[in-house]
Amino acid sequence: MNRIQNCFSRTRAAGRPAFVAYLTMGFPSLAASEKAADTLLSSGADILELGVPFSDPVADGAVIRAAAYAALEQGVKLADVLALAARLRAKHPDAPLVVFSYYNVLYAHGLERFADEAAAAGVDAVLVVDLPLEERDELLAVLRPRGLTFVPLVAPTTSVERAAASAKGLEDSFLYVITVKGTTGARAELPPELKDRLATLRAAVDVPIAAGFGVSTREQAAMIGEVADGFVVGSALVKALEKDGTLHAEDLRYY
């Protein structure tokens, strides 16, 4: 079993959903990201998604876009994100680390070189927001031989059959279910049909499912937790860092 599988075994045994936390690396600084990631992994988050800043984040809402632009202003590169991952790995030997990126950044770095460096840094999985089922083989071909897995995305427009096809062969990973039609960012209300959809998906696939986009409150996390294996909080954490660059206890209470 890899770290992701172990993680979901642990949270299931504890009778709670896994808390998947997203941070844009380099916002407000690399040092602040490292400290926030450390705080999260020490105080309740189970899985960390390390967001790689990109100049054209078409899937992101205003909060994460602004964070990405700020990180790029400081010259944050993929190599910095991987170096940070390696330092987190040293401190948190069991925590699953997921590199969360747009494809061009990985492609420009060189896919093989990226996979080598990610594996060496102790990264477990890669999530690419603009790499659907039809295009992912090129990346999987370099990840799999190095023991890395891939996190497929499922959207509100995705059929159950397609979701199952996306999860196939990635039983050592989890399925990231996008809750809303739209970009990342906190929503006051999640779609009323979300719970049913999560239950249907969970029955249809053999991998854990975690739901994200729009999740910003403990109530939303609890609702998702009733039918999914995990919930993802991203923009709300990034937003919390806008204040003083530090996560406080009240920013971490999601279960």
Added chain:
Amino acid sequence: MKKGHYGPYGGQYIAETLMTPLRELEAAYEDAKADPAFQAEFREILRDYVGRESPLTFARRLTERLGGARIVLKREDLNHTGAHKVNNTIGQALLARRMGKKRLIAETGAGMHGVATATVAALFGMPCEVYMGATDVARQAPNVARMKMLGATVHPIEEGGATLKDAMNEAIRDWIANCDDTFYVIGTVAGPHPYPAMVRDFQSVIGTEARRQMLEKFGKLPDQAIACVGGGSNAMGLFAGFLDDPGVRLVGVEAGGKGIATGEHAASICGGRPGVLHGSKTYLLQTDDGQILDTYSVSAGLDYPGVGPEHAYLADTGRAEYVPVDDAEAVAAFDALCRYEGIIPALESSHAVAEAIKRAPHLPGDAILLVNLSGRGDKDMDNVLAWKAAHPPVPAL
């Protein structure tokens, strides 16, 4: 070749939310393409509303002045709305109506595609929202006014370099959020499959007409077919008519801006390398780290850091060649066409004219250079005057 791919280029590198809408679009387009009633309505609107076919004009005085190959212009500038863009927006609006979509969105650079989308939205009675970089809103004010006059809402985008790529980012975000009832009218042969193929097909009327007109009027095919390339829709439309004619050289002209060496240009093939943006794998202007660069060109319509994936493929295979023309050369060609032919061309199209002016003197008098005059230049008056005020005079032809 894998469906939707052009060699290693093209594909569907896009958010999962859009994959199902893209499949629906692909199915609807394949269905429409094979439906004679759809094709007949498309052709009828092109004839009765756009004013097709657009003529070929022999640029007699310009040719005589240069003393070499004959320069022949395909007059897309004479289309309703003043550019080739409307060929595509009519096709996509017909498809949107067929799919039961209620709302059109578009990105625009120079504003010609925005105007063409706003036009068909009015024609078909659909609401229309256009995303446009704030920089372009400022330098293409006449087109912003036209879009508003036609009933469209224009959203200025302040992010990034505030030009075409930033507008396209925001249009994609709108589509992700509203894909149930919204049709995204992409203005060029870029984006995820099926857009590059669909836009090429709608624009191929340019090349199909031009090929027939060449044979009728000159009894031969052109030696070279020349068109400017931003995203590359007017070029792909022209090239489509001649891809199977190996004797016709296909020449794409990219925006060299202040010169490729300065880094301030928009020449993705001449100065970029392969990457992934806006749904396609293609040549991109980017940093070593894969961050997309802001582009520069005097012409807003060419100011895009990518290029249609089929152009990337044609470049790699050598079927088409791609060359840069800089701002000064484009402005000189703009002047030349005004003074020698009485035609005020779009600054975008002026890049293609400039390449023809470079080539003609080196070719024999029986050779023909077919230039796609993709748009008219009324929108560019202020830009040309401002550019001239800021630069040393360009030598008059």
